[in-house]
Amino acid sequence: xxxxxxxxxxxxxxxxxxxxxxxxxxxxxxxxxxxxxxxxxxxxxxxxxxxxxxxxxxxxxxxxxxxxxxxxxxxxxxxxxxxxxxxxxxxxxxxxxxxxxxxxxxxxxxxxxxxxxxxxxxxxxxxxxxxxxxxxxxxxxxxxxxxx
Numbered sequence: 001x002x003x004x005x006x007x008x009x010x011x012x013x014x015x016x017x018x019x020x021x022x023x024x025x026x027x028x029x030x031x032x033x034x035x036x037x038x039x040x041x042x043x044x045x046x047x048x049x050x051x052x053x054x055x056x057x058x059x060x061x062x063x064x065x066x067x068x069x070x071x072x073x074x075x076x077x078x079x080x081x082x083x084x085x086x087x088x089x090x091x092x093x094x095x096x097x098x099x100x101x102x103x104x105x106x107x108x109x110x111x112x113x114x115x116x117x118x119x120x121x122x123x124x125x126x127x128x129x130x131x132x133x134x135x136x137x138x139x140x141x142x143x144x145x146x147x148x
Contacts, residue, residue: 088129092122
């Protein structure tokens with residue numbers, strides 16, 4: 001009989017409808033997560049480009065200022081380079097001093113860990129400047145001076 005329906009038919013329809021809603025919800029959640037990932041990636045790339053531009057502008061300003069110090073005040077180039085090298089570590093040195101000052105009165109294990117992390121950051125910054133940045137700068141200088 002075509003017109004008759006089994007008593008389980010409404011339950012099956014509700015179950016099918018519930019499964020359809022779950023699939024739609026999963027699709028929607030995947031779409032929302034995908035959009036969030038795309039927005040996060042675009043934001044990251046934007047901040048990366050802005051950061052690189054700020055570093056380039058600051059480098060140009062520092063090199064211009066360093067050149068002016070060398071020429072106008074007759075300061076030796078090695079002294080200006082040493083001062084600029086010191087300036088690049090001021091951030092890590094300031095964070096170390098602040099962490100040590102904050103946690104000095106507490107003699108806990110967390111104080112030792114925080115202080116050690118700050119020292120590690122300070123040393124790693126200086127070692128990377130000496131081991132990576134300085135040779136890279138020398139290599140670029142040599143390449144540019146040979147081509148000019």
